[in-house]
Amino acid sequence: MDKNILDFETVSLNDEKSALVIIDQTLLPNEIKILELKTQDEIREAIYLLKVRGAPAIGVAAAIGIYLAAKENKSASFDEFYRGFKEAKNYLASSRPTAVNLFWALNRMEKIVLASKNKQIDEIKDALRREALKIRQEDISVCRKIGEFGADLLKNSCAVLTHCNAGQLATVKYGTALAPIYIGKERGYKIKVFADETRPLLQGARLTAFELSANGIDATLICDNTASQVMKNKWIDFVFVGCDRVAANGDICNKIGTSGLAVLCRYYNIPFYVCAPSSTIDMSIKTGADIPIEQRPPSEVTDLHFKNPIAPRNIKVYNPAFDVTDNSLVSALITEFGIIRTPYKENLAKLNLLNF
Numbered sequence: 001m002d003k004n005i006l007d008f009e010t011v012s013l014n015d016e017k018s019a020l021v022i023i024d025q026t027l028l029p030n031e032i033k034i035l036e037l038k039t040q041d042e043i044r045e046a047i048y049l050l051k052v053r054g055a056p057a058i059g060v061a062a063a064i065g066i067y068l069a070a071k072e073n074k075s076a077s078f079d080e081f082y083r084g085f086k087e088a089k090n091y092l093a094s095s096r097p098t099a100v101n102l103f104w105a106l107n108r109m110e111k112i113v114l115a116s117k118n119k120q121i122d123e124i125k126d127a128l129r130r131e132a133l134k135i136r137q138e139d140i141s142v143c144r145k146i147g148e149f150g151a152d153l154l155k156n157s158c159a160v161l162t163h164c165n166a167g168q169l170a171t172v173k174y175g176t177a178l179a180p181i182y183i184g185k186e187r188g189y190k191i192k193v194f195a196d197e198t199r200p201l202l203q204g205a206r207l208t209a210f211e212l213s214a215n216g217i218d219a220t221l222i223c224d225n226t227a228s229q230v231m232k233n234k235w236i237d238f239v240f241v242g243c244d245r246v247a248a249n250g251d252i253c254n255k256i257g258t259s260g261l262a263v264l265c266r267y268y269n270i271p272f273y274v275c276a277p278s279s280t281i282d283m284s285i286k287t288g289a290d291i292p293i294e295q296r297p298p299s300e301v302t303d304l305h306f307k308n309p310i311a312p313r314n315i316k317v318y319n320p321a322f323d324v325t326d327n328s329l330v331s332a333l334i335t336e337f338g339i340i341r342t343p344y345k346e347n348l349a350k351l352n353l354l355n356f
């Protein structure tokens with residue numbers, strides 16, 4: 001039997017080859033191509049170009065990437081080693097600004113270096129390898145827990161609308177927003193999913209529709225501007241989305257188009273759930289207004305995915321990759337620790353998350 005997309009690892013380490021191994025997500029669903037990335041340039045570019053994407057997967061890729069940089073570091077003294085580490089860290093951190101998992105993972109790796117000052121350089125490299133693999137492994141258990149908590153909110157025979165791709169392709173396994181659907185399926189629930197295509201990079205069409213179908217889920221693809229109509233038709237019971245950063249007050253930042261969905265949910269009285277691993281919660285950011293929003297090239301809107309350009313040359317384009325949804329529109333945050341509801345500021349503070 002042919003392997004399906006869920007049988008491939010989204011992001012892993014091949015230590016013998018000193019390579020970060022990813023699926024090139026820009027080619028999906030037409031081609032499944034596995035990339036072995038060895039240099040820092042290749043790894044940074046893969047994150048920037050969304051060959052590996054989705055907040056948790058970016059974090060894991062960065063952790064493995066910085067381990068590979070450290071492995072190649074030939075310094076004999078700690079100070080020299082640390083200087084090289086910082087350089088590589090800053091380089092990888094410059095790949096994308098919004099998903100906090102990138103910085104969370106890199107900071108976690110830096111903590112390992114700083115705690116190892118008195119160790120041999122080889123021992124530090126070994127500790128970094130273990131930490132990168134731990135971050136990767138934790139992502140699986142965290143997503144599984146989010147899936148279990150999220151599935152408790154679902155019911156048999158229901159319909160979920162989702163935006164972008166917050167599935168297995170955005171994580172190591174299960175996903176965040178799609179995890180409740182996969183766990184719901186394990187529980188025997190019949191769940192229909194409506195996937196927004198997610199302009200302009202089409203993560204919903206290319207990735208969510210692809211992985212849901214591969215997993216035997218009843219999936220329907222809609223254009224982003226169809227969401228209101230399917231809600232009006234009373235076809236949607238829940239909206240589940242992932243996120244790239246949660247501020248300390250519960251404002252959430254996710255793929256552009258998410259905040260519009262949240263507004264629609266309020267109008268149509270549909271629960272709007274945000275699946276957020278703790279690696280996505282940034283307690284150092286007070287409100288969503290302080291979250292850096294990535295701006296992407298105009299060509300993604302005008303040219304990419306089309307045979308011919310679809311807009312006049314030189315038209316002004318506004319192409320933010322993410323938007324912020326006010327916490328007042330969020331029905332609940334689903335974390336690995338459980339379901340968090342308003343008041344978000346107080347309830348998020350109770351998690352005592354470390355500030356990386």
Ligand code: MRU
Nearest residue numbers: 053054055164166170242243255
């Ligand atoms: O630009 P992308 O594809 O990296 O954006 C991804 C998203 O916005 C996801 O919804 C988010 O990272 C959550 S992934 C579990």
